[in-house]
Amino acid sequence: ASTLGAAAQQSGRYFGTAIAAGRLGDATYTSIAGREFNMVTAENEMKPDALQPQRGRFNFSSGDQIYNWATQRGMKVRGHTLAWHAQQPDWMRNLGGSSLRQAMIEHINGVMAHYRGKLAAWDVVNEAFEENGSRRQSNLQSTGNDWIEVAFRTARAADPSVKLCYNDYNIENWSYGKTQGVYNLIRDFKSRGVPIDCVGLQTHFTGGSSLPGNFQQTLSSFAALGVDVTLTEVDVTNSSTSQYAGLTQACINVPRCIGITVWGVRDSDSWRASENPLLFDRSGNKKAAYTSVLNVLNGA
Ligand code: G3I
Numbered sequence: 001a002s003t004l005g006a007a008a009q010q011s012g013r014y015f016g017t018a019i020a021a022g023r024l025g026d027a028t029y030t031s032i033a034g035r036e037f038n039m040v041t042a043e044n045e046m047k048p049d050a051l052q053p054q055r056g057r058f059n060f061s062s063g064d065q066i067y068n069w070a071t072q073r074g075m076k077v078r079g080h081t082l083a084w085h086a087q088q089p090d091w092m093r094n095l096g097g098s099s100l101r102q103a104m105i106e107h108i109n110g111v112m113a114h115y116r117g118k119l120a121a122w123d124v125v126n127e128a129f130e131e132n133g134s135r136r137q138s139n140l141q142s143t144g145n146d147w148i149e150v151a152f153r154t155a156r157a158a159d160p161s162v163k164l165c166y167n168d169y170n171i172e173n174w175s176y177g178k179t180q181g182v183y184n185l186i187r188d189f190k191s192r193g194v195p196i197d198c199v200g201l202q203t204h205f206t207g208g209s210s211l212p213g214n215f216q217q218t219l220s221s222f223a224a225l226g227v228d229v230t231l232t233e234v235d236v237t238n239s240s241t242s243q244y245a246g247l248t249q250a251c252i253n254v255p256r257c258i259g260i261t262v263w264g265v266r267d268s269d270s271w272r273a274s275e276n277p278l279l280f281d282r283s284g285n286k287k288a289a290y291t292s293v294l295n296v297l298n299g300a
Contacts, residue, residue, distance in 0.1 A: 004279075004290075005038035005075075007297035008259065011252060014076065015297070016261035018043040018233065021062040023269060024069055028284045033265050039120065040070035041078045041232070041261055043271075047087040051111050055091045055103070058110050067118065078232070078261070079115060081123040081167060082108050083151045085138035093139065101143040105154050112158035121163035123200055123232070124155045129168060133181030148185065149194050156195035167200035167232055173212035174221065186225050200232035203247060204263070207240035207277075216250040223256035233263040235270060235277035239289035244279075248296040 001007040008015035016039025023029045033040075044050060045062035052058050070077050083104055095103055112122070125148050130136050140147050148166075155164050166186065171179040182199070189196045199222045205212070219229045231251060236243045251257035266284055267276040279290040 001298060004036045004294060007294055014039040014259035016040055016259060017265055018263045019066050021045050021065045029265055032280055032284055034073050037075060039076050039078060039259060039261060040066060041080050042066045046079050047081060048092060048107055049087045049089045052107055053089050060114055076120040079119045079122040081126040082111060083124060083140060084126040085136060085140055096139050096142045100139055104151060108151060108154045109158050112155060116159045117161055119162050121165050121198060122155060123167035124164050125151050126167045129178050129181045131170060131178050133177035152195050163197040164195055165198040165200045166196060169202035169204050172201050172203060172215050172218055174214035174218040179218060186222065186227060190225050196227060198228040198230055200230050202233040203231045204233060205236040205243055207237040207243060209242055211243060211246045216253055219250055219254040219257050223254055229254060229257045231260040234260060235263045237275040237277050239277055239287055241289050241292040244289040245292040245296050248293045252296060
């Protein structure tokens with residue numbers, strides 16, 4: 001196959017990208033994105049500050065713009081993200097304890113009602129762990145250690161059809177504290193019947209010759225708990241071809257690794273643009289890393 005999406009589809013997987021609403025008027029951007037990908041994540045437009053800028057007043061305009069752009073082209077959409085310590089609206093940032101607990105529940109219910117039945121997955125909770133594997137100290141954590149469980153139970157009730165994911169970065173190396181912290185959370189949820197369907201590994205890599213230790217083992221270990229695994233925000237500084245090929249191969253090797261999303265289209269679209277971490281250059285040309293990924297997806 002000659003595009004990332006079609007090549008991934010050969011094994012039943014998807015290949016996605018983050019989309020920014022502000023770039024949908026850029027014809028180079030939209031022609032690449034529309035051609036290459038079959039899954040879309042809103043880079044910022046479905047985050048709490050975007051969707052509920054004032055308490056009780058939801059604004060879905062930019063999120064819907066991305067949703068409509070994607071689905072009109074036959075692409076699916078991942079929701080990102082419902083509960084996160086960052087990109088909270090000002091009114092939420094100042095809450096804590098039971099009032100924040102209630103606000104989180106209302107946010108999940110309000111957003112998920114709007115997108116009910118429409119999305120492939122939601123990143124219900126994002127980045128809730130410290131590097132050492134303990135819980136991140138945040139205003140959400142101040143509501144009680146069970147806030148993650150409450151978020152997932154609320155989400156399941158609000159939209160029983162959408163896949164519910166936990167998403168984080170630096171959980172790619174199997175022998176890392178944060179990886180183990182997240183692993184233990186998922187294991188606990190599965191053993192107690194707390195609803196969770198998938199784990200998103202953001203996969204923001206620092207270029208080099210090799211992948212973080214035992215990356216594939218991390219994917220298969222999460223999968224063995226009974227959840228799907230997805231690479232949700234892939235970028236690699238300087239677009240190391242060996243790392244791009246390696247992370248793609250690791251996903252292909254794990255049956256429950258269901259798809260890969262890169263965090264932007266061209267290098268110039270990236271949150272870390274100066275590190276040229278994506279698959280297309282600033283002019284929209286395919287980079288060597290693009291070819292390395294496509295070849296792995298094609299089994300070449
Ligand atoms: O929209 C405003 C604009 O009005 C203002 O003029 C401008 C001035 O700074 O800022 C604009 O907002 C920026 C927004 O991106 C849209 O471009 C924010 O400042 C900036 O902080 C925000 O950065 C985003 C970042 O999340 C914030 O946490 C990045 O685009 C986005 O790629 C990044 O994505 C995160 C994932 O959600 C979670 N995992 C890590 C990943 C990378 O940080």
